Amino acid sequence: ILKYLRHGKVIIDRGLSEEGVLAEAEFYQVASLVRELREREKVREMEAKKKVGRPQHVYRVLQSHEEELTQMLSTLSDGWKCEQVINIGSGYSYECNQSEFLILASYQLDAVEEESSPSRQVSSDRYNENHLS
Secondary structure, three states: OHHHHHHOOOOOOOOOOHHHHHHHHHHOOOHHHHHHHHHHHHHHHHHHHHHHHOOEEEEEEEEEEHHHHHHHHHOOOOOEEEEEEEEEEEOOOOOOOOEEEEEEEEEEEOOOOHHHOHHHHHHHHHHHHHHHO
């Protein structure tokens, strides 16, 4: 807080959290510092939501003979999506002339909001305690 009052900008030493500085600024009623720290927190939350909002995928590569290809594609589990089928030719020259295929399948993971994490709930509870007392 003293560095903010001296220099007019937020300078937080290593080992200190912005949340702790915010609590002190609220206690000492340094309104401009409170506004600036809350704005920085909003920016961080927006950036985190952008990262969380991107879908994440798991990919699998399956190998199949030509005669099994239709069955393999029709039995993909719920949620799995066939992205691409690649003909890699015949496996061995001494076997029958069946082609082999690689199947690229993907599964989209559900995004979990950061706000539901326990650490986020603790910090908001602490904030409510400070303002209610």
